[in-house]
Amino acid sequence: MNSIAATYETDDARWEAIRKRDVQADEHFVYAVKTTGVYCRPSSSTRLPKRENVEFFDTAEAAEAAGYRQSRRAMGDQTSAAAGRAALVTRICRLIDESETPPNLEELAAHAGVSTFHFHRLFKAETGLTPKAYASASRARRLREELSTPDASVTSAIYGAGFNSNSRFYAQSHQLLGMRARDYRAGGAGAVIRFAVGQCSLGAILVAQSQRGICAILMNDDPDALVRDLQDQFPNAQLIGGDADFEQLVAQVVGFIEAPSIGLNLPLDLRGTAFQERVWQALREIPPGTTASYSDIAERIGTPKATRAVAQACGANHIAVAIPCHRVVRQDGNISGYRWGVDRKRELLRREAVA
Numbered sequence: 001m002n003s004i005a006a007t008y009e010t011d012d013a014r015w016e017a018i019r020k021r022d023v024q025a026d027e028h029f030v031y032a033v034k035t036t037g038v039y040c041r042p043s044s045s046t047r048l049p050k051r052e053n054v055e056f057f058d059t060a061e062a063a064e065a066a067g068y069r070q071s072r073r074a075m076g077d078q079t080s081a082a083a084g085r086a087a088l089v090t091r092i093c094r095l096i097d098e099s100e101t102p103p104n105l106e107e108l109a110a111h112a113g114v115s116t117f118h119f120h121r122l123f124k125a126e127t128g129l130t131p132k133a134y135a136s137a138s139r140a141r142r143l144r145e146e147l148s149t150p151d152a153s154v155t156s157a158i159y160g161a162g163f164n165s166n167s168r169f170y171a172q173s174h175q176l177l178g179m180r181a182r183d184y185r186a187g188g189a190g191a192v193i194r195f196a197v198g199q200c201s202l203g204a205i206l207v208a209q210s211q212r213g214i215c216a217i218l219m220n221d222d223p224d225a226l227v228r229d230l231q232d233q234f235p236n237a238q239l240i241g242g243d244a245d246f247e248q249l250v251a252q253v254v255g256f257i258e259a260p261s262i263g264l265n266l267p268l269d270l271r272g273t274a275f276q277e278r279v280w281q282a283l284r285e286i287p288p289g290t291t292a293s294y295s296d297i298a299e300r301i302g303t304p305k306a307t308r309a310v311a312q313a314c315g316a317n318h319i320a321v322a323i324p325c326h327r328v329v330r331q332d333g334n335i336s337g338y339r340w341g342v343d344r345k346r347e348l349l350r351r352e353a354v355a
Contacts (some may be wrong), residue, residue: 021043023114031054034055199254200254233318253322292328294314
């Protein structure tokens with residue numbers, strides 16, 4: 001049992017949490033009122049019951065098993081609380097994005113006004129990333145932006161992205177960019193990317209891999225168009241045709257497209273902005289055979305008004321099927337645009353539903 005959970009171990013401690021409407025306690029127990037037959041979370045805004053009418057349960061499921069139902073006020077509180085959590089995490093994300101150096105976990109929790117344990121759990125639940133992972137993605141985005149400025153030197157880009165010294169940057173540069181900074185700025189010069197083109201029932205498919213992992217899975221009817229697309233993404237990288245071993249990797253991707261039930265577990269080399277990577281992480285959490293709307297994804301990453309930006313992030317995805325943007329549909333359930341064609345999207349969804 002962690003120290004936070006231990007805080008609410010006794011009935012007296014739990015009653016005190018109810019009296020204070022302690023939000024942190026919501027993660028650890030619910031209370032039920034014998035006279036009304038309903039249960040609530042400790043922070044609920046419902047009228048405070050008499051102590052002798054209250055009993056405690058570790059989970060909502062346990063309270064329901066004992067015959068209690070959730071109060072209507074508590075349902076409304078949960079909706080308001082969800083909106084509040086989304087707004088809080090959005091504010092913290094903005095703080096991270098605008099900070100010259102990434103704030104540590106304690107500083108972020110202090111800004112949020114909760115414990116580090118609760119903040120870490122809340123942030124990951126809302127964004128799909130830990131605060132540290134989000135900060136790293138944000139810094140990588142800033143670095144890419146700085147390196148893309150024509151007149152900026154690599155050194156100025158390093159400091160502009162919030163690194164205090166060259167040595168700290170170079171210790172992380174490969175992880176952030178997948179290559180050296182000057183190579184990234186030169187359009188991937190010096191990077192070695194292996195690739196191969198194959199065929200599946202949906203047409204031609206190209207799989208490319210950098211030193212870090214899969215950096216592209218592209219589909220088209222024209223194999224030559226796939227190679228040109230890859231060259232456009234990495235105009236100065238060293239592109240090497242895959243050997244027999246690499247073609248086994250392509251076969252694995254093709255096998256997943258043909259039979260989604262076998263799964264696909266490959267290391268990925270994501271190259272996007274902090275926001276895009278949050279969206280892509282949320283997409284990977286959509287179970288096969290199910291779909292989510294663009295607004296659903298926006299809600300999950302804590303930016304409920306960013307539906308259009310979510311759609312743009314889906315369109316910017318270069319790693320088909322492994323980052324399953326085909327599982328995102330319109331609010332009414334209709335199939336919308338897809339980088340590799342609506343017919344392919346419809347067929348992928350059909351196969352996953354059957355599987």
